[in-house]
Amino acid sequence: MQLRHQIVALAIGPLVLVILVVTAFITWQSSTLARSSIDTFERNMLKAKETELLNLTNLALSAIKDVYQSAGADDDAAKERVRQILTSLDYGEDGYFFVYDYDGNNVVHPRQAFRPGHNWYNLVDPDGDKVIANLIIKAKEGGGLHQYKWEKPSSGEMADKLSFAAGLDKWRWMIGTGVYLDDVFVQTASAKADLRRSIGDTFLIVALIAVPAVLLVFATCMWITLHERRMADGKLKLLTQRIIDTQEEERARLARELHDGISQNLVGVRYAFDLASRKVKGGSGDAALAIDRGIEALNDAIKEVRDLSHELRPRLLDDLGLTAALTSLAEHFSERTGIGVSVESTAAQTLAPEANTALYRIAQEALTNVERHSGASHVHVRIWSTKGRVRMSISDDGTGFGNNRGETKAPAGGLGLRNMQERMAHFRGILLVNSSAEGTILTAMMPRSANLDSIAVDAA
Missing domain, CATH: 3.30.450.20 (PAS domain)
Structure with a gap:
């Protein structure tokens, strides 16, 4: 059914x-x-x-x-x-x-x-x-x-x-x-006939009330069902399109990184080794210098590949946990942007791997928004636990995205914020955003069901 x-x-x-x-x-x-x-x-x-x-x-x-x-x-x-x-x-x-x-x-x-x-x-x-x-x-x-x-x-x-x-x-x-006594029995029979008619009228009245009520409820349920189905289909189409758009954006970003970074470095390595080869064949004495430049360009390419791999899926997240992965993410972010990032963690490693990944991606997206929109000079990432529920807050000292009356609005497009909200909704968690002229505080609250022990109990 x-x-x-x-x-x-x-x-x-x-x-x-x-x-x-x-x-x-x-x-x-x-x-x-x-x-x-x-x-x-x-x-x-x-x-x-x-x-x-x-x-x-x-x-x-x-x-x-x-x-x-x-x-x-x-x-x-x-x-x-x-x-x-x-x-x-x-x-x-x-x-x-x-x-x-x-x-x-x-x-x-x-x-x-x-x-x-x-x-x-x-x-x-x-x-x-x-x-x-x-x-x-x-x-x-x-x-x-x-x-x-x-x-x-x-x-x-x-x-x-x-x-x-x-x-x-x-x-x-x-x-x-x-x-x-026939007159008595005639009147009694007449009263019984009236009783039967009254019962029939009662059934008729109930039917006239009940049948339209059932039909009304049926029609209402069908309308609600069809309406909800149309809304769900619309949301599914929007989500599918958003996923496709996100995939295309990620592919475009990867293509730019490969073309502008790794590809250029590899081309430089090839030219350096071609130059070194010609100098070796021509008996020139500075061939070693060309080889050193090629090795340097190759190291840059290796570094670009490592950084790109780290952005796609950091191994530290699987090997050492969320705190180590966030610390590494903060260091790379600070090195690349010059924005200081501090990480404070007092929570034990109790979350399931999927929940750790969700919090890592939320932090990654939040740092990207800080770089693009906030103009902040420092970001503070804090992880703690309250009654077995893991919390993560990311605060910056940027300009925020509220108006002069203190109202909160999502940044233009809002795709990153929606992605973070959907990641939390998958675990039945809550994402709170408080933005003002003094900065923005993003708080992700995981439920107890996202812990490893809860998932183990559910699986049992």
């Missing part, structure tokens, strides 16, 4: 996961709350029905109270009077009172004329419930509620019914009335 794909995955993956978790939680919480509300509503409706049944039963018992209390156990006239009263006490289209004796024989049923005079003790509803037997049991227990299925008079269809049964023990009668 490429880096930009990893970035997109890391950005979108957690977002999608959070959206799914939040959506699931909201849905669960909404569903739980709605079901709780529906259950509460259904319980309240049933409670209201129960209260209504108790009130109706008390009303019926109050209507027959005088007749029942004054009658005997076998008073057929009183029983007939009670039958008439209960038959006339129907209420609404589906509301009525019914009476069965304890053996299951129907005594009163205003809505189903075929039931009186017949025994219905073993009658069962579509769910297998023994309706009459259970109602008689409730009546014998002192009164109670029972739910079952019964034909609804207004529609002729089976529906859930809740009845309250009470006992007239003197006559061994069970008197009861009931209410149908």
Whole structure:
């Protein structure tokens, strides 16, 4: 997986996961709350029905109270009077009172004329419930509620019914009335349908928010990735061009050194030995003088080659370390330019070879800038260590490159300074430049990870 794909995955993956978790939680919480509300509503409706049944039963018992209390156990006239009263006490289209004796024989049923005079003790509803037997049991227990299925008079269809049964023990009668619960269940079903619609709306709202958010994050990540990639490509092109330019400058410098120095000296050596050869062949006595001049020119050429080799890669850096290499660099610089250079080192040799090379090149570039731009008469190079971190400062007493307000600017072109900064950035180090009219102080700070022991631990 490429880096930009990893970035997109890391950005979108957690977002999608959070959206799914939040959506699931909201849905669960909404569903739980709605079901709780529906259950509460259904319980309240049933409670209201129960209260209504108790009130109706008390009303019926109050209507027959005088007749029942004054009658005997076998008073057929009183029983007939009670039958008439209960038959006339129907209420609404589906509301009525019914009476069965304890053996299951129907005594009163205003809505189903075929039931009186017949025994219905073993009658069962579509769910297998023994309706009459259970109602008689409730009546014998002192009164109670029972739910079952019964034909609804207004529609002729089976529906859930809740009845309250009470006992007239003197006559061994069970008197009861009931209410149908289909209206309760219709309202409950409507509430559940509303719940499903609400959940669907919740999902829709979350989708309308989440999908654009995911697309926005995806588009933002892609834009950032492409933007960073374009910037990286641009920087890479600039770095590549800068490397090519630096290589060409170095090649041009080497070509000038070879042409103006070594090549001229070697040409002089050839002319000197040609002259000595002609004098020897001609029997002249001053041939030795021509040979001495040729040897002197050859020594100059050897010195030029040694100096050039030292600039490219000093052997002292590999053999004796950074301090010795910087001391040698300072001596050659002073000899060539006449600018005094002092080297002070209190740091142990703890840096890795690559870090030593980076500091050496930084010092080499800094001395070159001093020679070209500062007009300084003295340079001080100091190397020390703080908490295991090697530091190097190069200070001069030149004019610096700040303006009159003390602001710091890079010298024209700035290629040398950028090269030094990139060398330090490679080791995650810091390069500080403080320039003023009194001079310039350049400080290179290596991190602890540039030490030999840190690199050894990383390699292990």
